[in-house]
Amino acid sequence: MILLWRTLVYSAFFQLLFDFPGAVYSLVPGAVTALVLSTTKxxxxxxxxxxxxxxxxxxxxxxxxxxxxxxxxxxxxxxxxxxxxxxxxxxxxxxxxxxxxxxxxxxxxxxxxxxxxxxxxxxxxxxxxxxxxxxxxxxxxxxxxxxxxxxxxxxxxxxxxxxxxxxxLNQLMQTLRKIKIPERMIELMIVLYRYIFVLFTMYYPMKRALIMRGGNNLRGHGMLWSSLFKRSYERADHSMRSMLSRGYDGSVQFLSVxxxxxxxxxxxxxxxxxxxxxxxxx
Structure with a gap:
């Protein structure tokens, strides 16, 4: 069912992009794309x-x-x-x-x-x-x-x-420093980038555990997000403490090739x- 839904969505998108003479011509690339993505986890x-x-x-x-x-x-x-x-x-x-x-x-x-x-x-x-x-x-x-x-x-x-x-990321941050982007903005980008990774590394195992226990419903997802918010906040606090204990002074420096x-x-x-x-x- 998911494969059929993906085929219809991508067929519509290919029809919109390339404007095929008939909608049936977009079904082939749509089906191929849906099949390829269904095998990519x-x-x-x-x-x-x-x-x-x-x-x-x-x-x-x-x-x-x-x-x-x-x-x-x-x-x-x-x-x-x-x-x-x-x-x-x-x-x-x-x-x-x-x-x-x-x-x-x-x-x-x-x-x-x-x-x-x-x-x-x-x-x-x-x-x-x-x-x-x-x-x-x-x-x-x-x-x-x-x-x-x-x-x-x-x-x-x-x-x-x-x-x-x-x-x-390290090369991009060095490039932004070269063109004189404000240091505070660069530091904010680095911290946000890091915490997004922290959030997702916690989300995927919790999501798999929820599905395996049969809680893939609205109530289960509500509990997942509330627990995720609490645990991610604690993880971010621990991460900041670790950085401060290692001499973090508001500036993050990268080593690059x-x-x-x-x-x-x-x-x-x-x-x-x-x-x-x-x-x-x-």
């Missing part, structure tokens, strides 16, 4: 950090990657063209799966949660509500508007994912030239 949050540390692109200077992906992000938002956004999304996907060595299953798994939100948003944009008389309809203009917004949003999400999957400063400059310039050419042609 991973923790998305933990795997993002693991993938970034294993990526060959981590050896490229972090500043170049930040400039390139933010350039793509700003261009995709400012250039209101569905074809360009879709092309840039495919370019980012090829970049991550090819040189970035991110497995296809894993990349699709990362995109699963944003796809659900984008599809719900697209439905809200496409539907038109008339009060007198009370009718709900989808016009060609509203469908195209939903299509453009979905393509642009997916492209922007892929830019941020590409940065996350190719840049480890040094990279050649000039490495990655040429690929960044070539990539920006390709993106600009695509924006001009599309």
């Amino acid at each position: 991973v923790s998305d949050l933990m795997l993002i950090d693991y993938t970034a540390y294993r990526s060959p692109l981590r050896r490229i200077e972090g500043l170049y990657k930040l400039i390139f992906f933010l350039f793509c992000l700003l261009l995709s938002i400012s250039r209101v063209s569905g074809r360009f956004s879709l092309s840039l999304f495919l370019f980012q996907a090829i970049l991550m799966i090819g040189p970035g060595k991110v497995p296809l299953k894993r990349y699709l798994r990362f995109l699963e949660a944003p796809v659900m939100f984008l599809l719900m948003g697209a439905i809200g944009i496409a539907l038109e509500l008339d009060v007198f008389p009370l009718t709900v309809s989808v016009s060609q203009a509203s469908f195209f508007r939903a299509q453009e917004v979905t393509r642009t949003a997916l492209c922007a999400i892929s830019c941020l994912y590409s940065l996350s999957l190719s840049t480890p 040094p990279v050649a400063t000039a490495r990655g400059l040429l690929p960044m310039l070539v990539g920006m030239a390709l993106v600009l050419a695509g924006a001009w042609l599309l």
Whole structure:
């Protein structure tokens, strides 16, 4: 049943993205995507950090990657063209799966949660509500508007994912320090990032235990979240005490592997030239 539901959702999303001549043509990629994701059992949050540390692109200077992906992000938002956004999304996907060595299953798994939100948003944009008389309809203009917004949003999400999957946290924090981001903001990002991991490392075992004991209902989930809040607060307090006992003074320093400063400059310039050419042609 879950596989059928996923097939319908991804088929609708592919139809919205690529505008196939018939809805039946989107069933094949939708079914393949649903089947691939049904065999992938991973923790998305933990795997993002693991993938970034294993990526060959981590050896490229972090500043170049930040400039390139933010350039793509700003261009995709400012250039209101569905074809360009879709092309840039495919370019980012090829970049991550090819040189970035991110497995296809894993990349699709990362995109699963944003796809659900984008599809719900697209439905809200496409539907038109008339009060007198009370009718709900989808016009060609509203469908195209939903299509453009979905393509642009997916492209922007892929830019941020590409940065996350190719840049480890320590390299990203050092890059932010280089461009003079306020130190307090960087420290807040590090602490929040750490506590999100603490929360999820506690959530997954508790969720599995709840399901195994037959408590997969509303009352069981309420008890899970209340217990999770209490235990995560205690864990965060213990973590802060451990940091203070080790000399934490409000500044977190990372050790990182040094990279050649000039490495990655040429690929960044070539990539920006390709993106600009695509924006001009599309």
